[in-house]
Amino acid sequence: MTVSFSQWLEESREHLQAENRSLPSRLARPLYYVYVGALLSATKHYRWGTNVFDREWDLLVVLDACRVDALREVADEYDFLGDVEPMPSVGSTSFEWLNHTFGRGHADAIARTAYVTGNSYTQRVLTQRGDTGHAAMPFGPTDYDVVPPEAFGYIEELWRADLEGDPEWTVGSGDRTRRSPRYATDRTIAAARERDADRLIVHYMYPHDPYPLAEPALFEPFDPLRAGDVSRQRVWDAYLDNLRFVLDEVELLLENVDAETVAITADHGEAFGEYGFYRHVIGCPLSCMRRVPWVETTATDTGEHDPAAPDPTETGTVPARDRLEQLGYL
Template sequence: MTLRDWVDETRTRFREEGVAAASRESAYELYLGGFRRLSPFYPGGENVFDREWDVLLVLDACRVDLLRQVAALGGYPFLDRPGELVSVGSSSIEWLSRTFDEDHREAARETAYVTGNPFSQRVLSEADLHVLDEVWRYGWDDERGTIPARALTDRAVATHREFGPDRMIVHYMQPHFPSVPDPLTGGMNAETLGEGKGWEDPWEKLRRGELSFERVWRSYARNLEYVLDDVALLLRSLDADRVVITADHGNAAGEWGVYGHPKVPIPVLRNVPWYETSARDDGEYEPELERPERGGTEEGVEDKLSALGYL
């Protein structure tokens, strides 16, 4: 956002929202803008292609402490080798752009990427990868306003069994809000998505004092458990000696006065989990979701990004 954009948005806010609300929101945007100027001075992070793994499971917007908390409760025995990584980005678009960069072009061409994150269309093409399966194009759930974890699991199992790639990345959308098992707002539906209205981000509602930290965190944790149940299924449905569970970025819950995951360089956004495990296919699960021949269209891409709070 340029200074002129900020001024124009501030004028609009004062007309539509009143002095108090407009002052609060514009001050926050100005604060974030100043923070973004520090990005060149923040450590660049480590590209995941520089580490050893056969299958990389990316949990979108997963905090280190959240995964530790859920792991400590038990129920997910594959979360027994914890570690951390400094991510290359504070948001999905940064992570994608800096992961699939020129220095790692050859590694990417040997990799299958199965993704539920709509930002893939801004960064990648089929020529960049061994397999590019943009599941969000045809597996999106308009009622929930996100892509269910099972859609990614199905396509990851099918892709691994059919193509046997040297490496595979599976990019789940959870625990990124909206929370599938515990929605905090009315959520998305086909009508609001079609109008591109976006949604009420729980992190923003927390910032404005409309939701308590405890309520947001509980929903966030349940969404993580929801996707980990599918990770458990995936680990029983393919063969891989080195599987890593990580995240593209984290979420801020008030640290440094920041909420959600704007493109600002703070540790809670850049430090992500790195859990190592393995997978063995017991042959019992047969995926149901099939990939359409043409993989969907461009229609509705911006609406999906807006629904996830990106626009």
């Protein structure tokens, strides 16, 4: 987060004057970021939730913004999804999850880990030590004790790849397109076969919105949902389709890597109007955001899939800000 009392005052003033928000919402936002400053100050030193490095796994599959109840709802459709257990996350946003997962206290394990990620917060967290550039709180920690990118055994930041206009690696049409999860699948299979690492993490940016397979009104659904223009059920159904879309890729992944213990989890959950919250917000204690799934399975490389996705360093680069804007953060 950005720590600036003057910026917090200015943003609070602008929000209080916003006519498209209810009065309770306008009053609550400034106070909420005071709470966030206090919470981040506390959790920087006293962790809340379970760090994934404290559990046993060879391959960790992170489904961004996946809720426990959502994964349970579709579990019968996938043989590799058995019991979906809940686990308290170390954050309610990717910003918190990255900061609290990749701390220097786990540096030895991180040095033996390959991380293939579509989440562009790696730039702002691992390189800039926690400055998101989004919203301001009046006080709080200005940096975190996170490892730098070079501390990983291997790191591949998929979001850097410039694949715009390439139909093989994008999904959707017109202005409503996103990077296909197949890109992450292929690059992870390549990393599993070519890199020497004790552990492997793949961070898919699904079922996180936007929803490129949905009807146009549901591509970016949370503002219409908040305004009452679409029903919660319609948005939920689109969310589940986005989840199925990535789970199809996870199925392919598990047939093309060797891993005795695979864990499928999420960095945080998602809110669909619970207590007036939508999407996911920093420091939120609600279980819909703070509780994530944990499923264990296995994987065997059949060698049947030949990954064709280009190395992101060979495609040209896209600024992290562009990816964050596409995901509705800026």
